[in-house]
Amino acid sequence: MEATPDCASKPCRIFEFLESSIGKKIMVAAAGVLLCGFLVAHLLGNLLMFVGGETFNRYAEALVSNPLLPLAEAGLVGLFLIHIVLSVRATLANRAARPEGYQVYTGKGARTPGSRTMALTGTLILVFVIIHVATLKYQLGGPKGVDLFAHVLGWFANPWYSIFYVLAVGGVGLHLSHGVQSAIQTFGFNHPRYTPLIRKAGLAFAFLIFAGFASLPVYFGFIHEPALACCPTEGGSK
């Protein structure tokens, strides 16, 4: 047996890995799990909005004045690019693998709402991320000349913005309802005792991410009294 004779050297082997179906999936999963880490950090920061406008603004200020931030941002963009490029290539290859589909395709019930909609929820997340970064980070549109907390509140006051935000983080939750356990299986971990637990934990994680992010537009957009919202602070992030 001659194992891929054209690929005897190490760098070639690594390239072969990255181009292989399994290697691509492992990279998508690795980037996805690291993005989950980002989501947790981002959510914890955002939840400071519940503590108070001043605390949130101070946190944001500390973040943007950190000289390492551009590095972290570049890493984040890199993760998104790896995740998106490889998952889109995998999805296209999968479509090509069955050029003529079934007239009736019922299956035996293993698929989940999350697994069926990965490409759809992924696209929704991408659209949301672009709008999200444009409106909240680069502050295109929305109230001008106010601190970050007031700016975010201004956006959440727009019900369409808040509803889209909730739908989009719902998409993130659906993406992760399949993604978390899928990534762990892709990494090669499957165990008769732990895998059922991992699947439940993945669902719980997905739900917490959804509920955590959704709580902000729901509370500040629909429940919170705008009159109490404003709290002129020293040192906004702008």
Add this chain to the structure above:
Amino acid sequence: MNITLKVWRQKNASQPGALVEYTVKGIVPEMSFLEMLDTLNEQLIARGEDPLAFDSDCREGICGMCDLVIDGRAHGPDKGATTCQLHMRRYKDGDVVTVEPFRSKAFPIVKDLVVDRSSFDRIQAAGGFVSTNTGGAGEANAILIPHDKAEKAMDAASCIGCGACVAACPNASAMLFVAAKVSQYALLPQGMPEREKRVLAMRAAMDAEGFGHCTNEYECEAACPKDIKISNIARLNREFFRATLISE
């Protein structure tokens, strides 16, 4: 009882096919699904029409030839069973049943419901074996194998290569088949000398045939007539990752 069949008819690989409706009369519950198709063919031949082409061989669930997608399910509605193990007692008079071939770019249609699965043979030939000089049979207890490993290897080796995993996978991925074949050797001492070479070669052969990527939909496991577990796919991923890192 009478059954209405909607069956995929296609003259050959280059001509387009379509579902054609037939009413099959005089079916008894004791018939197998394949015997019901035999009955249809007798009726077609009696009318002077071209009989339906479909594969079968052992008709007892061990050869993996009877590849049909029945009402959108590979090997029909039952769990852990091949099409030839499906019986008409599952159906009642007047039922409408759709029958299609396994669909994958790597399983081109030959005629009607018959597909060419030689892509599986090429993957197997790339590494699904152990190279050993056969002499007299060795002493069976000379190589110690832990019981749980032996069981897992036997479970993986029960794959009959029917291709239902590919047919059922939304991505037409062959990962469960390749995982079973890699696992049955990776678990046993006899498979160790060629462990890395094997997984690298079989992965390359699998991708070269144009099968899709695994996205962990687990429909393969649900459709497998031999109940091959997706833990084998996890093992394949580990084996491939490990071989990439350590093989020269």
